[in-house]
Amino acid sequence: MPPAPRKPVGWSEGPSFPRFIQAGLAARLLSINPPRSILLRARHVVPVASPVLPDGALRIAGNRLRWVGPWPDAQPGADEEVIDLGDAILLPGLVNAHCHLDYTDLLGQLAPPRTFPDWIKSILAAKSSWTEADFVRSWLHGARQLLDHGTTTVANIEAQPHALALLRESTPLRIHSFLELTGVRLRREPASILDEAEALLDSLPPHPGGVGISPHAPYSTVPELLRLSAEHARRRGWRLTTHLAESREEFDMFMYRRGPMYEWLRHQRPDDDCGQGSPIQHAARHGLLGPDFLAVHVNYLWDDDARLLAHHGTSVVHCPRSHAYFRHQRFPGQCLAAAGVNLCLGTDSLASTRLGIGTRPELSLFAEMAELAARDDTVDPAELVRRATLNGAIALGLDHELGTLQPGLLADLCAIPGRVGDADVHDAIVHHRGPVTTTWIGGAPAAHAPGSAITPQHA
């Protein structure tokens, strides 16, 4: 008969409330003197790629997960730290597949626009009154919010290259920095724009995240810039991302050579690429589509577009609260999913997030899951959690490292309070509000909710 598993001090039968010590102190103790191995226990562990574990546990050694399973099988070692999260749901750190951290402090400053070109004009005007210090401060506020809401990896659109190295070093987040490129007036050759971007990304110090290129959108670029962006990114093994088929106005510009965006831009950029097909076809024609490409928004599709995206293995990033802010037509998620497209979630920026009544929106993928659940009841809560974790990791080419809780992967995770039945775990995640209890990145605590607590104890 195998020996009974050893229990941490203070353990009572069944999931329990932990004995409280200040989480910040625990974080400091663990980072100053990291134990060889840590066991985390929670009422529910959600590995994502395998079934939910009631009364589950996981073992962290260094920066990686070494074991995930039922608590009774954990068998803590003599010198192992045991942290009992009690009535909590432990899940992988969330992967935010599209964000603009530097617009965080624009929350509530821009009313939903009448047309999409009106929006572009209003955000350009708002940005023109900001200093570099304003953007840096806003970026840092956004990074803090992501950590407090369980995000551990983010694909961020970077428009402040001067401060990028310092900003990336300022946070434990895995920042995947996509340098934003625009160019419509041909004042600069696309080749020189790309050479400069590549030199800047090469100059960044090593970082646990990655880098990539983001030609902004079809309407704010010329085809040569799209083509060269894809060429450079693929030569370097970098990811690519673009806002694509976001608005009705963009669709009409490329499909029909008409509408307010076409009329606004026809004298600012060459228009011989308009009236040639849908924005998705435009992206395909100029070499963007591929498994290394994250197409952001994709709200307006032509007949064969979903199949085209799936054929190229392109991931689509849906940003539900931004979608609601702009009052777009219904997101074609069912059509894309049926075609086999990998769907993931992003927050976009707080500049384009609806203000709730009595609440102050923050950069939270939990809020994005809840928004999508409210708008599309055909998406299973477990699928929503998958889109906020594993699917984002797939889009970034990181699913061999993160996005699920499996032995060998990086120990990126978060926990939320949850005293729910086994069948309600995913629903509780989707409808979680506010900060998480704790966020861990690479085996180290990175954020804790004020007043929350964890109990590291020797087994």
Ligand SMILES: [Zn+2]
């Ligand atoms: Zn965006």
